[in-house]
Amino acid sequence: MATSAPISRRRASADDPRVILEEQVGVFEPVPPFPPRTEREAEFYTLGDGEMFLNMGPQHPSTHGVLRVVVKINGEVVTDLDPVLGYLHRGVEKLCENSDYHQAICYLDPLEYVSALFCEWPAVMAFEKLMDVTVPRRAEYIRVLSGELLRIASHALFMGWMALDLGGLTPILWSFIERDEIVEMLGALTGARMLFNYYRIGGVNGDLNHEFMSRLGDWMTRATEQHDANVRLLNENEIFVRRMRDLGRVDRETALRMCMTGPNLRATGVPFDVRRSHPYSVYPELDFDIPTRDEGDCLARYLLRLDEVKQSLRIIDQCLNQMPDGPVMAKLPRLLRPRPGRAYAAVESPRGQYANYAISDGTDQPFRLRIHDPSFIHLQSVGLLMPGHLIADTMAVMASLDPIMGGVDK
Amino acid sequence: MTVVGRAWNRLSLPGKLFFTLAPLLLVTTIAVIAILVIFGQLIVDFLAANLPIVRFVVAVTAVLLMSVPTAFLIIYMEMKVIALMNLRLGPDRVGPYGSLLSVVHGLKVLMKEDFTPTGVDSIVFTLAPVVVYLASVMSLLVIPFAPGLFGQDLNVGLLYFFAVGGLSVVGLLMAGWSSFNKYSLLGGLRSAAQIISYEIPLTLSVVGVLILAGTMSLNQIVLDQRGSFLDWFAFKQPLGLLIFFIAATAEANRTPFDLTEADSEIVAGFATEYSGMRFGFFFFAEYVNVFIMSALIVSLFFGGWTAPFDWPWPVHIELNPGGLGIGLLILLAVAPVVGTLVLAAPFWVARSSMPAWQALIIGFVLLNLLIGLGLFALAFLGWEWVVGLFWFLGKTYGFVFTFVWMRGTLPRVRIDQLMGFAWKWLLPASLLNLFVTAGAVVVLGR
Amino acid sequence: MSQLVPGLGLARGMLLTLRRFFEPKATIRYPEEPPEGSPKFRGRLQLLYDEYGTLKCETCFQCAQACPIECIDMGGIDTKNRYHIHWGPPETYGERRDESALRRSGRPVPDPAYEHFGPIDLAPVEAALAEYDYDPKNLLPILEATQQAYGYLPVAAIKHISNMSGAWYAMIYGTASYYGHLRFEKKGDREQAAAVAASRPPESSYRSALQAALMGGAPVEDTTQPPAANKARGSSKVRGSSKVRGSSKVRGSSKGRGRPPRAN
Incomplete structure (x- = not known):
């Protein structure tokens, strides 16, 4: 157990001012006040020689959201760390059980709040499976189009954050400019800029409109150029590259063992992408590559996301070319009461495999809606990646995994 | 009495103030004039006898007064320049183009609660910002702003500069240690490690200039570079300039070497627990440091207040x-x-x-x-000193801009890379620079 | 290339930021230049008006009922132009959330707005609720029993039913207002309400005022009181919208794209 000299202060008692109390004040150790519950906890909260705890978060300037990481350091070197979750817990799964199928979708939006459409998508797909609804093809294309746009926005933000956590001030603002264009565009399409609530069971809420298409066309003409200009600042920067290379390296087996998905897994060389391996929506009709890299370090994860942006641009281009005419909503009754059953659906979100598992008991409310969030899965691997690196790199490694705390704490 | 009392009561507050202060002022003025008339010669003689002390007091006062507007200017510059590089507009509300925002920041910092957390070593905690600020400001004393415009012309000016500048690390360490906060502790220790490591290449890189100039007085070094811009030491000591620039960046805790207050790692480093004007001292000291480092680079390598080419000035204008x-x-x-x-x-x-x-x-x-x-x-x-000040401030703010520009562009280096860079690259390079310069001087003879 | 020459990448990055230094900026100077929202933007709640300048809202309370976090709170003059039905307790959002949580948990909710609607003897309501097992599915029998006891449905009784059965006030009100034989006022009050309704200008006055505004022609009839009456009529409120536009300001078609009216 950590010990430190107690700091005491003398003050007069509130009951009897003649009595002087000596009270211990202001020693903030991350040691929990209870006896350790697990072996791991006992091991972690025992300090070795020259070691010290450092509490990073939940109000640290650069944790992504309200994550608290208790770091055990020896000098500047991190020897062990313990992420503490739950500061953003809202009980979304339980809320969904108490609302009907349409209302449940709007609860799912704020989970991955930087790419909210990808939270609606698997839920909508699972509910459609429960109800045997066929989604019109135009609606599917619109879903893919908006989803890929949001993937670019999310990756743009990732690059800015990555640089900000390494101390660069500028790229985050350039990324936000890039993201803002996309988000405004989606605002014209969906009616909201961040929490869209756009995908509906059986289609989407509203067809493509003129303002969205004009903004999209305007943006597509300069998207690649602008993106390349933005990333050139970091990609060629020796300081950035030297810091990112060989940082937080994870090999293929470990990545698979830790259930990593998405860019973090692909950066280790496994070409697993839900869009190709378990195709959904109209992705089989589209032509795109799955970029992979073999290094598995932070730089690989960073560069892989840049490659993905290019592929997303390709997909958007094809979507616009192949967009069929037709309705965007299936014919559905007003009150949705699926037959009892269960359904599972997964999509490839910018962070990895985002999946929902829904159980219906025949009423108009889901009996259970389980949310599988990739950020949560990736966060469990920081304990593997961090030890041996420096304090300065905790945030860099964390940023390269790109967790969104809204989804982690649910 | 009653008449006076009633008239007094009818007065408004400014009126009361005026009728209180005006007689006082009158009496004081008369007294001062009388004293000057009676003892004037005595005072002048006394001051003339102790001219160095008078000069020192005046210079310290001037430098202290100068440091705050300088910090304001550089803070505004930093906000605006980084904003423009970020494709933002930056401050644009207070004053023309937001130029008074940093002044408002200063006032805000003054008005904030001066908070001392529980568990700090309060004496050290209180003294630390003073040490840091004074160390920065005292370094300004030896910088030659213009011909005849400098605090003290020490013949060991450069040595004094490094000695006093090195004091600031004591202040940072005091702040980090006394704050009772692990982030502060880490920041303080980082600053100690970083500044002490970079002191060595910083000092060694200047030795080449010293050999060439043959003096340690900054005034003499500047005078040595008189003439066209080809006489600047920047062209005789390019490697020395590069090393000095990098080491000065680290010494002033600027990006990419701002590890002591790396906000994404250790919240604000040594300044985490500070608030109010104590934080303001740290804040101002940082920007005064930027100014000092720029001024030193200009003085050592870019000719100080000398014009880049031969000006036919000062022109003596016969105006009567x-x-x-x-x-x-x-x-x-x-x-x-x-x-x-x-x-x-x-x-x-x-x-x-x-x-x-x-x-x-x-x-x-x-x-x-x-x-x-x-x-x-x-x-x-x-007037020669106006020309000198013009060129000096122009060059200096050019370098301040470079520091700000670097802050807008570069990410931060890691602590091990930082130390490795200092000991493995900068130190050998500065030694090489020193030996080459010495050899050249011996072979070529000045 | 930048691999070979150390510092070249840094220098190129510096040049890039220097170039951006002179490029046009992306900032929107907000209060001076409000950002142009898209027509589909649904960032704020708002009551819309039809082409006659009357509220489109029929005060059916379905929105209040469907709102998952109960942020919609309604009141106004009902569609038959009879009486004012503002029940929302004048409390803050936080308290409303609190009340909502309490109600969902099934416990009785302390309600400061009770007095406002006149306390009544709640024994008959209790009896009716007990008879039907406090079940909101038996809402209609409960309401009928209540009406039988009081002769009408007092607001306090509805609130009590809402508190005890867990059904939303909006739902009970919606149910009660749907059935013709349920009423919200005493028998004598209906005449009074009818008199109040008669004192309001007829709908044709809105039309004539509108016509006057649009066509520039003289109003056909009833020129004495339309503006004030319009104001009184358009006093429905949705919590969350800063200000509801009075119906005396009719949105012309001169703006072109047929956007919904928007404050500011």
Whole structure:
């Protein structure tokens, strides 16, 4: 157990001012006040020689959201760390059980709040499976189009954050400019800029409109150029590259063992992408590559996301070319009461495999809606990646995994 | 008495203040004049006998007074330049183009609660910002701003500079240690490690210049670089300049070496627990440091206050206003009116919608600008120190801009890379620079 | 290339930021230049008006009922132009959330707005609720029993039913207002309400005022009181919208794209 000299202060008692109390004040150790519950906890909260705890978060300037990481350091070197979750817990799964199928979708939006459409998508797909609804093809294309746009926005933000956590001030603002264009565009399409609530069971809420298409066309003409200009600042920067290379390296087996998905897994060389391996929506009709890299370090994860942006641009281009005419909503009754059953659906979100598992008991409310969030899965691997690196790199490694705390704490 | 009392009660607050202060002022003025008349010669003799002390006191006061506006200016520059590089607008509300925002920041910092957390070593905690700030400000004493415009012309000026500048690490360490916060502790220790490591290449890289100039007085070093810009030491010591620039960046805790207050790692480093004006001292000290480092680079390598090419100045202008006689009075009376009218006329003619008074205001402002410019030009032509200050501040703020520019572009290096860079690259390079310079001096003979 | 020459990448990055230094900026100077929202933007709640300048809202309370976090709170003059039905307790959002949580948990909710609607003897309501097992599915029998006891449905009784059965006030009100035989006022009050309704200008006055505004022609009839009456009529409120536009300001078609009216 950590010990430190107690700091005491003398003050007069509130009951009897003649009595002087000596009270211990202001020693903030991350040691929990209870006896350790697990072996791991006992091991972690025992300090070795020259070691010290450092509490990073939940109000640290650069944790992504309200994550608290208790770091055990020896000098500047991190020897062990313990992420503490739950500061953003809202009980979304339980809320969904108490609302009907349409209302449940709007609860799912704020989970991955930087790419909210990808939270609606698997839920909508699972509910459609429960109800045997066929989604019109135009609606599917619109879903893919908006989803890929949001993937670019999310990756743009990732690059800015990555640089900000390494101390660069500028790229985050350039990324936000890039993201803002996309988000405004989606605002014209969906009616909201961040929490869209756009995908509906059986289609989407509203067809493509003129303002969205004009903004999209305007943006597509300069998207690649602008993106390349933005990333050139970091990609060629020796300081950035030297810091990112060989940082937080994870090999293929470990990545698979830790259930990593998405860019973090692909950066280790496994070409697993839900869009190709378990195709959904109209992705089989589209032509795109799955970029992979073999290094598995932070730089690989960073560069892989840049490659993905290019592929997303390709997909958007094809979507616009192949967009069929037709309705965007299936014919559905007003009150949705699926037959009892269960359904599972997964999509490839910018962070990895985002999946929902829904159980219906025949009423108009889901009996259970389980949310599988990739950020949560990736966060469990920081304990593997961090030890041996420096304090300065905790945030860099964390940023390269790109967790969104809204989804982690649910 | 009652009459006076009633009259007094009728007065408003400004009136009361006036009738209280005016007699006091009158009495004080008379007393001062009397003292000056009686003991004037004595005082002048005494001051003349102790001229170095007087000079020192005046210089310290001037430097202390100068440091705060300098910090304001650089803070504003940093906010605005980084904003423009970020494709933002930056401050644009307070004052023209937001230029008063940093002043408002200063006032805000003054008004904030000066908070001392539980568990700090309060004496050290209180002293730390003072040490840091004074160390920065005292370094300004030896910098030659212009010919004849410097605090002290020490013959060990550079040594004094490094010695006093090195004191700031003590302040940072004090702040980090006393704050009772692990982030502060880490920040303080980082600053100690970093600044001590970079002191060595910083000092060694200058030795080449010292060998060439043959003196440690900054004034003499600047005078050595007189002539065209080809005489600057930057061209004789390019490697030394590079090393000095990098080491100075680290010494001033600027990006990419701002590890002591890396906000994404250790919240604000040594300043985490500080608030109010104590934090303000740290904040100002950082920007004064930037100014000092830029000034030092300019003085050592870029000719200080000397112009980049041979100016035929100072020009001695034979102006004798007394020669005009009564004409001078008439000129002073007539010229402003005529000038205002003449300058206002084109605006009034060109824009029919403009009322006459607006045109007159424009004319008046323009006239004032013109007179100001004329006076500056006269001073520039006539007084050497105005030219010197112009060139010195121009070059210095060029380097301040470079520091800010780097902050807007570069990410932060890691602590091990930082130390490795200092010991594995900068130190050997500065030693190499030293040996090559010494060898060249021995072989070529100055 | 930048691999070979150390510092070249840094220098190129510096040049890039220097170039951006002179490029046009992306900032929107907000209060001076409000950002142009898209027509589909649904960032704020708002009551819309039809082409006659009357509220489109029929005060059916379905929105209040469907709102998952109960942020919609309604009141106004009902569609038959009879009486004012503002029940929302004048409390803050936080308290409303609190009340909502309490109600969902099934416990009785302390309600400061009770007095406002006149306390009544709640024994008959209790009896009716007990008879039907406090079940909101038996809402209609409960309401009928209540009406039988009081002769009408007092607001306090409805609130009590809402508190005890867990059904939303909006739902009970919606149910009660749907059935013709349920009423919210005493028998004598209906005449009074009818008199109030008669004192309001007829709908044709809105039309004539509108016509006057649009066509520039003289109003056909009833020129004495339309503006004030319009104001009184358009006093429905949705919590969350800063200000509801009075119906005296009719949105012309001169703006072109047929956007919904928007404050500011």
